[in-house]
Amino acid sequence: MALHDSQIAGALTKASVLENLGAVRAMIRRHKRNDIVFAGIGLLALMLGLLTLLTLFIDLVMDGYPRFNLQFLSEFPSRRAGSAGLLSAWVGSALIMIVTFLTAVPVGVAAGVYLEEYAPKNWFSDLIEINVSNLAGVPSIIYGLLALGLFVYGLDLGQSILTAGLTLGLLILPIVIVSTREAIRGIPVAIREAAYAVGATKWQVVSDHVVKYSQGGILTGVIIGMSRAIGETAPIITIGALTFIAFLPPSPISDVAPYLNFEWLSSSFTVLPIQMFNWLSRPDHAFHINAAATGAIIIMLTLLMNGTAIYLRYQIRKNIKW
Amino acid sequence: MVNTSTPLKAESKDLNFFYANGHQALKSVNMPLYENKITALIGPSGCGKSTFLRCFNRMHDLYPGNKYEGGIVMHPDNTNVLAAGVDPIEVRMRISMVFQKPNPFPKTIFENVAYGLHVRDEKNKRVIADKVEEALKGAALWDEVKDRLNDLAFNLSGGQQQRLCIARALATDPEIMLFDEPTSALDPIATANIEELMSELKNKLTILVVTHNMQQAARVSDYTAYMYLGELMEYGDTDTIFTRPTRRETEDYITGKFG
Numbered sequence: 314m315a316l317h318d319s320q321i322a323g324a325l326t327k328a329s330v331l332e333n334l335g336a337v338r339a340m341i342r343r344h345k346r347n348d349i350v351f352a353g354i355g356l357l358a359l360m361l362g363l364l365t366l367l368t369l370f371i372d373l374v375m376d377g378y379p380r381f382n383l384q385f386l387s388e389f390p391s392r393r394a395g396s397a398g399l400l401s402a403w404v405g406s407a408l409i410m411i412v413t414f415l416t417a418v419p420v421g422v423a424a425g426v427y428l429e430e431y432a433p434k435n436w437f438s439d440l441i442e443i444n445v446s447n448l449a450g451v452p453s454i455i456y457g458l459l460a461l462g463l464f465v466y467g468l469d470l471g472q473s474i475l476t477a478g479l480t481l482g483l484l485i486l487p488i489v490i491v492s493t494r495e496a497i498r499g500i501p502v503a504i505r506e507a508a509y510a511v512g513a514t515k516w517q518v519v520s521d522h523v524v525k526y527s528q529g530g531i532l533t534g535v536i537i538g539m540s541r542a543i544g545e546t547a548p549i550i551t552i553g554a555l556t557f558i559a560f561l562p563p564s565p566i567s568d569v570a571p572y573l574n575f576e577w578l579s580s581s582f583t584v585l586p587i588q589m590f591n592w593l594s595r596p597d598h599a600f601h602i603n604a605a606a607t608g609a610i611i612i613m614l615t616l617l618m619n620g621t622a623i624y625l626r627y628q629i630r631k632n633i634k635w
Numbered sequence: 636m637v638n639t640s641t642p643l644k645a646e647s648k649d650l651n652f653f654y655a656n657g658h659q660a661l662k663s664v665n666m667p668l669y670e671n672k673i674t675a676l677i678g679p680s681g682c683g684k685s686t687f688l689r690c691f692n693r694m695h696d697l698y699p700g701n702k703y704e705g706g707i708v709m710h711p712d713n714t715n716v717l718a719a720g721v722d723p724i725e726v727r728m729r730i731s732m733v734f735q736k737p738n739p740f741p742k743t744i745f746e747n748v749a750y751g752l753h754v755r756d757e758k759n760k761r762v763i764a765d766k767v768e769e770a771l772k773g774a775a776l777w778d779e780v781k782d783r784l785n786d787l788a789f790n791l792s793g794g795q796q797q798r799l800c801i802a803r804a805l806a807t808d809p810e811i812m813l814f815d816e817p818t819s820a821l822d823p824i825a826t827a828n829i830e831e832l833m834s835e836l837k838n839k840l841t842i843l844v845v846t847h848n849m850q851q852a853a854r855v856s857d858y859t860a861y862m863y864l865g866e867l868m869e870y871g872d873t874d875t876i877f878t879r880p881t882r883r884e885t886e887d888y889i890t891g892k893f894g
């Protein structure tokens with residue numbers, strides 16, 4: 314931008330100020346055009362993604378609309394499309410998610426905390442670090458093959474809910490580890506030093522501070538991982554989920570002490586996406602309605618879980634300011 | 636060179652310190668720390684004041700690769716706190732620290748002050764409550780927070796947060812308290828509060844304080860050490876240092892001609 318001619322000379326005349334002001338305003342207008350252009354492009358890019366998803370979702374909802382009722386959730390699959398339901402599939406999905414949660418959270422959090430706080434920084438930890446990130450990108454069917462060899466045949470767990478839960482737990486482990494580490498890295502050095510300065514050991518710092526303050530981030534990672542796991546189909550098919558199940562696994566809760574029951578772990582099962590796939594592969598169009606309704610339900614579940622993650626993170630972060 | 640009738644609490648002996656990148660930040664520092672006195676560390680930015688202070692509670696051990704040579708001997712037990720066989724956690728149990736920026740935990744006021752006791756396995760609720768009250772009174776914060784002990788510490792003002800951090804450091808009855816520019820983030824009134832507090836605290840313990848504020852050093856400290864480029868240039872009782880420094884550089888720094 315031009316300096317005032319008169320500034321060099323000394324005093325500012327009104328005319329020179331006005332002239333300069335005009336030039337400055339023209340420049341700002343020119344610069345701001347870039348804002349408008351980018352905002353337009355950005356919005357378009359965003360809409361492209363969102364609209365595709367929205368169209369898909371609306372399409373599924375419209376197709377599956379006739380089956381949106383409680384009966385759809387409380388009936389077993391059947392040869393007659395109109396009375397076939399999702400009961401065994403959603404119960405299977407829910408039970409598997411419990412196992413997934415219980416494996417991925419303790420293992421993932423422990424691994425993340427170890428890598429971040431305890432592991433010595435050397436070539437070996439670098440190698441592990443690279444591999445953890447790589448694991449997140451391994452195609453899920455590979456996990457299925459691994460699980461087939463390890464859980465089904467190696468450990469003889471069979472084609473069970475336990476096997477499926479462990480497999481999906483393994484699948485989302487990298488997500489949990491990475492989100493744990495990121496959450497831990499967000500804790501300011503000053504807070505750690507404050508804890509060490511009063512005489513805390515590393516374990517006290519980890520358990521009283523590090524894990525507590527990173528709960529929000531860890532939880533978000535866990536839920537996002539679970540919302541991915543709930544839609545996974547390939548590894549579940551690989552380990553041998555059934556596609557037609559007209560019974561429920563034994564209930565995890567029993568009415569006699571100790572009130573818990575673990576037989577359900579070894580039960581065979583099906584899950585929502587497999588049920589959907591099964592209906593989709595039938596020639597009879599009536600079953601496609603069921604598939605569409607199931608698809609819509611899976612998307613809603615995923616959205617619900619991600620929404621919960623955002624809400625919980627907000628709630629937990631609310632009390633932490635740094 | 637100084638009053639010898641006051642007992643020594645600690646002294647640094649030929650202390651060298653190297654950061655992990657090889658930079659030698661302290662060069663053969665020898666300095667006494669007298670019991671129940673306030674010693675002020677002054678000197679231009681980057682001269683090694685914080686580095687020196689953080690040797691006392693082995694804060695440098697948190698980062699790999701840092702290296703000490705020489706010692707800091709504590710009395711009356713003659714423990715060299717820098718010796719390889721001495722656990723830094725034991726040292727931090729005896730020497731507490733207040734940082735430049737208030738750094739309360741994202742916990743309640745009560746939990747913040749009680750944390751040192753928790754770390755020391757104190758389980759008795761009565762004892763904890765008494766100690767917390769005593770520490771908050773010692774930090775001149777009790778009257779302001781006694782009705783809101785379960786509020787989050789972040790809801791306090793900056794000056795209150797700093798006094799909370801002092802209370803946290805006080806609750807565990809340390810022998811020495813380290814202050815690294817404790818008032819640099821505070822307004823003049825909060826600063827005056829904290830200076831007054833330090834003068835009272837020295838009846839109970841020994842204080843080492845880093846400050847950039849010459850008036851503060853002159854007001855609160857009994858002894859002053861002037862550091863420059865990692866070396867201790869001059870040490871003496873505060874009156875002497877501020878009125879008749881032996882070295883030209885010290886005088887220039889104090890009078891603001893340099894630094």
Ligand SMILES: Nc1ncnc2c1ncn2[C@@H]1O[C@H](COP(=O)(O)OP(=O)(O)OP(=O)(O)O)[C@@H](O)[C@H]1O
Binds near residue numbers: 655680
């Ligand atoms: N982590 C580190 N690694 C390497 N060098 C460091 C590190 N921290 C500090 N230093 C260097 O050590 C010297 C002393 O730093 P120190 O922080 O002790 O100075 P200071 O006197 O406290 O300064 P200020 O008054 O600005 O706080 C400086 O030259 C600084 O650059």
Ligand SMILES: [Mg+2]
Binds near residue numbers: 685815
């Ligand atoms: Mg400093």
